[in-house]
Amino acid sequence: MKKIITWLGCLLLILNAKSQTNFQEIEAYRAKAPFEMPKVVVPVFKNADYNIADFGGKNDGITLNTEAINKAILICSNSGGGRVIIPKGTWLTGPITLQSNVNLHLEKGALIQFTKDHTQYPFIRQSSKSNTYVVASPIHGYDLKNVALTGQGIFDGAGESWRPVKKSKQTDAQWKALLASGGVLSKDQKIWWPSQEAMDGDDYLKTLKAKGEKPDDKNQVPARTFLRPYMFYLSNCENILVEDVTISNAPKFVFYPNRCNNLTISGAKIINDWWAQNGDGIDISQCKNVVIYNSFVSCGDDAICMKSSSNNGDAVNTFNLENVLIAKNRVEHGHGGFVIGSNTDGGMRNIYVTDCEFDGTDVGIRIKSNAGRGGDIQKIYIDNIKMKNIVEEAISFDTYYADVPAGKTRADDATTKRNNLIPEFHDFHISNVTVENAGFAFFMRGLETQKIYDIHLNNVHINAKNGGEISDAEKIFFTNSSIKITNALPVLNIKNASNIDFANFEFGSKNSQYLKLGDNVSAITIKTGNADAVKNVEYNGNATKSAITVLP
Structure with missing residues (x-):
């Protein structure tokens, strides 16, 4: 017995040391942030354990443990908090309702298997202040303080029983x-x-x-199955920790915190099938003070995504999402590695993405919105990113995004036809990015009424099959960067744009350096010291040679 206690003590010391190292590294990243990133509060729990087996739970994969798990969580919370332990084994359950001051801890070898019996998922209010009813998420909590999911176990949401x-x-x-x-x-x-x-x-x-x-x-x-729930949904909560656990096979988004403050995700694995419809990985919505660190995401839609909606339907110089640090994460599969949008009308700023890898995603860095759901997006910093095997664009800014659910077409998305809530993308800083084997290098499409502007790309090197496009944009700065393509020219197609600067930029292709200029292009400046940089330029519409200035 003494040896067992000694071994458990050593294991706890190792795990605590690992956690402490992680938080030290997070602190180092926070100090490097190019804006004043607040220290994110991490929940602390009372030293008390509640094992669900003591509340009637059975790990036979057959018994429904909904009552046992929720009872343990409620008693733990009412007793001042602590850990609710899920031991090794397969635990079948319906929805889990989290409570304040509770750390739901899955031991290694523990599998929480959510039932495929959809009658176990009642309709509940979307939030404590909402009159909208939604299907209860497998894991959910409203208006909580100090809550965590930790441990090396797995949550499986039985998503195949919900998704088209x-x-x-x-x-x-x-x-x-x-x-x-x-x-x-x-x-x-x-x-x-x-x-x-x-x-x-x-x-x-x-x-x-x-x-x-x-x-x-x-x-x-x-319509319950059609209205499938998010896997892990939190509303209006603060001081949240998601550490080491695997959350997988969601009915829709895997993790969707909404209007939460002080959220830390560390060492987590967020997994959905790559064909999962609306199978987003992590969607941070209207949250403040967020860290996503050293985690793995592979999913069927956007991987690590920032969303922000306004509370009153109008964007009035608000920033409902701000102060986000995303560091040392790896993404495999997904519509985008790091994503902003599409709903951005609540505004967002102060986002720092660093030391991440994207492999096999449809798009690498994906910024999207449209008229009807747009807002002010600024002070976005992205650096030290490695990408490879990107199916479409390495970097994409698009203000004509259309939401197309299963069975719908782009024409069904009425938001593309609105003339209010216009997206404003500006003050982006993208640096130290390498891309190997992308389908397209670059895409930037603003609106005629609101151009994309003040975008800085420094030391960005992209190897792609095809080049890119810039339209309805101004004040775009490429410095010490390159785009090399293997397929048909041009390297960049530019129209309805002005004040595009290329400083020490390499236009590389298998044939020759090449730009294609369309209507309403002016003030293209190339600072390379190499006249061959504009050796082959195609001028269309009202574009003329005077649009380009070559400087030493």
Whole structure:
């Protein structure tokens, strides 16, 4: 017994030392931030343990442990807090409701398997102040203080029982296996749904609306599977820690904290199938003072994403998301490695992304929004990023983003037609970035009424199959950078843009250096000391040679 106690003590010392080292490194990154990054408060818990087995929990993978887990959490919280321990084994459960001052700790070898029985997921209010009802998330908490998910165990959200799947995202073998598992197909045979009820959910909700019925916790039940929940949802919470755990196979987004302060994610693994519809990894929404450190994300949509909505429907010089440090993370698969948007109307600033790797994502750095959901996005700093095998653009700024759910088309997204809540992207600083094997190097598309501006790229080197495009932009600065392409020219296609500076920039291609200029282009300055930098330029529309100035 003495040896066992000694061994456990040593293990705890090792784990505590690892955690302490992590927080020391986070502090070093915080000190390096190019803005005044506040110290993020990490929750501290009472030294008391509550084992769910003592509350009737059974790790047989068959018994439903919803009551046992939630009872342990509630008693722990009411007793002043501590750790609720999930021991090794498979624990089947319905939704888990977190409480203040509770650290839900999964031991190594512990699997929380959320049930595929959707009747176990009731409709609850979206937040304590909301009259909107949503399907209860597998893990959720409202208005909490001091809460954590820790340990080396796994949460599995049974996402395959909720999500539609597009045929275009599957191999032939995967598609055949999916059809053999059951479910139903859309009329065009291109979308698999887990049930008829799921496929009919959208039409059912439209019928409710046509009848003038307000959706509530009862009349939405037939659309429950269609209205699949976020996996881990927190609303209006503070002092949050997510450390070392694996959160996987979500019905929709994996982790979605909304209006939270003081959030630390360290050493976590956030995983969704790469074909998962709306399968975002980490979506930080309207939060302040956030650290995402040394974590792994692989998912079916945006990987590490910043979102910000306004509270009153109008963007009035607000910054509902600010002070975010994202350091030393790795992303494999996802629509974007680091992402901003699409809803940005609440404004955001002071985001520092550093020492991250993106491998195999659709886009590397993805900044997106559109009229109808745009706001002021500024003071964004991105450095020391390594990317490879990027399917589309290495770096993308797009103000014409359209949300296209399963079964919809771009034409269904009415927000692209609005003329209010205009996105304003400016004061971006991207430096020390290397990209190997991207589909396209660069994409920047602003609005005629609001150009993208004040974008600085320093020591950014991109090797891609194809070049890029800049339109409706001004004050774009490339310094000590290069774009090298292997396919057809041009390296960069520029139109409706002005004040584009290239200082010591290499236009590399298999043929020759090349720019293509379109309408309304002016004040292109090339500071290379090499006249060959503009040896081959194509002028279109009203573009003329006077648009370019070459300086030594």
